[in-house]
Amino acid sequence: MHYLLKSEPDKYSYDDLLRDGETVWDGIKNNQALITLRNMKKGEMAIIYHSNVGKAAVGTAKVVSVKLAEDGKTPIVTLKAGKRLKREKTLAEIREAGVFQGSIMFRQFRLSVVPLTEEQYDWLVS
Template sequence: MPYLLKSEPDKYSFDDLLRDGETVWDGIKNPQALITLRNMKRGEDCIIYHSNVGKAAVGTAKVVSVTTDPDNPKIPIVRLKAGKRLKREKPLAEIRDASVFHGSIMFRQFRLSVVPLSDEQFDWLVHG
């Protein structure tokens, strides 16, 4: 299952991920988002979405590993590997208008920083 991961680009941008190559996706506190992170599996695809500034899907990443914090087993540690920049960023307004996103949890619970996507949604973001 692919996922959309929201990041504030002034704190950690897709360019930062490209520079670093890999990163641990942390700082998530919302219980529903933590459950989603725990359910991630090695090799799954992700879309990196810049929130607050830019508000657009900007690139891809892949889940390298999912473990738990030894000090707090409820907290997942998700390691991501940088993918590629999207050929064309997909702004929020365009995503919202796309029929493939009608009824998406992304717009029903817009504060979630981790959102599961359908394969069709992922393909639209990458190729649409």
């Protein structure tokens, strides 16, 4: 499984992840997004998408670990920086791509964690 993780670049950008090397992906409150985070597995890949500013897929990250916080519900997902995309894919391009037709990304736009199909992931990194 692959994922698209939305980040506000003025709060934490892909450049910040590259600088840090690893980070805990937190601050998620939406129940559906939390369920998706809980289901992540070590080794799975994600696309980091800059929301609000830039509105583009910018780079990759790898899931290093998924643990539950002391409350037993909140996932603690650690990501390792991958590579910057050869070319950023803008929201307009993603919306136009046939591979995203019917995607939850456009049905529930406010979700900050979105599962991706293999085809969607491949299109974003191509």
